């Protein structure tokens with residue numbers, strides 16, 4: 001049986017960042033990815049501006065830059081403007097390939113088209129019963145993580161996000177549509193990208209089934225006169241149920257750990273940071289990650305806010321109406337600019 005000090009399952013932002021960092025150590029590392037190509041993922045590809053400097057993301061990877069967004073509340077619509085560009089979009093395949101190019105492949109062995117099908121105490125199984133041994137295992141395998149399942153962690157806080165990818169430059173603005181009847185505490189969006197627009201919506205699966213969400217989305221598309229006939233339909237889950245990231249010699253990073261905002265669905269930033277921090281934890285048993293603690297605080301806060309709105313039931317729309325009035329105030333715009341658009 002082949003053996004490695006560290007096996008990383010999943011070459012998304014978390015797994016790739018983790019591999020890049022571990023390549024600088026003396027550990028033997030294996031990175032496994034089930035897909036043939038590293039990078040593509042059902043995702044909006046939105047990154048906050050703070051990530052550009054933090055991860056040295058080159059300019060040529062940035063597609064669109066946003067300074068404002070329209071928010072459509074039940075009874076009024078508001079444009080929130082920032083002093084600076086606060087959101088950028090990236091193409092997930094190009095981003096994945098860029099991350100991959102930063103990994104020293106003399107130090108990390110990478111196998112794509114390789115799905116891990118079983119996990120045991122000290123080895124994993126791939127393909128037709130090929131066993132590979134590990135000292136440390138890192139689950140960076142996303143929302144439906146096999147490592148998380150092996151650890152016996154139940155996932156109860158789940159969102160489903162659906163979108164149409166439509167080749168069109170008709171839409172210019174980033175827009176969010178709040179409609180409690182259709183999307184409960186979530187929303188629909190129009191997210192113009194470089195050569196296409198993503199038009200989608202999401203919802204907590206405890207509130208609406210996937211089937212019902214699609215029906216509601218169709219109603220909204222019809223009401224909004226949006227033609228998706230030329231679009232490609234995509235759907236994926238979002239796991240925001242954080243329950244820990246360190247379990248002896250097994251670690252979870254990114255979405256497998258539930259490190260995603262349940263409110264906005266943003267998870268790339270947390271995936272990159274947790275991937276890096278998990279690498280440090282593997283190299284030093286006593287490492288206490290302040291960065292992950294910061295992310296956990298935000299993830300838990302967002303889950304609490306979502307839970308609060310979910311619990312409002314028929315009063316949710318009233319609450320959104322109230323928020324829309326507050327949003328209009330000058331003071332609120334200042335706070336948004338300072339707090340949200342860092």
Ligand SMILES: Cc1cc2nc3c(=O)[nH]c(=O)nc-3n(C[C@H](O)[C@H](O)[C@H](O)COP(=O)(O)OP(=O)(O)OC[C@H]3O[C@@H](n4cnc5c(N)ncnc54)[C@H](O)[C@@H]3O)c2cc1C
Nearest residue numbers: 010012013014034044045046116141142254255267268271
């Ligand atoms: C519709 C939608 C829109 C989104 N928009 C945004 C956005 O605009 N901004 C943002 O920040 N976040 C967004 N997200 C969330 C974001 O996509 C994820 O949080 C992020 O990709 C998590 O990164 P990760 O590395 O943890 O996992 P992933 O990116 O999911 O990577 C996991 C990798 O593991 C591989 N894998 C899984 N199982 C196995 C296995 N058994 N064996 C081998 N390999 C395996 C997968 O193929 C995948 O490559 C969105 C999500 C959805 C669904």
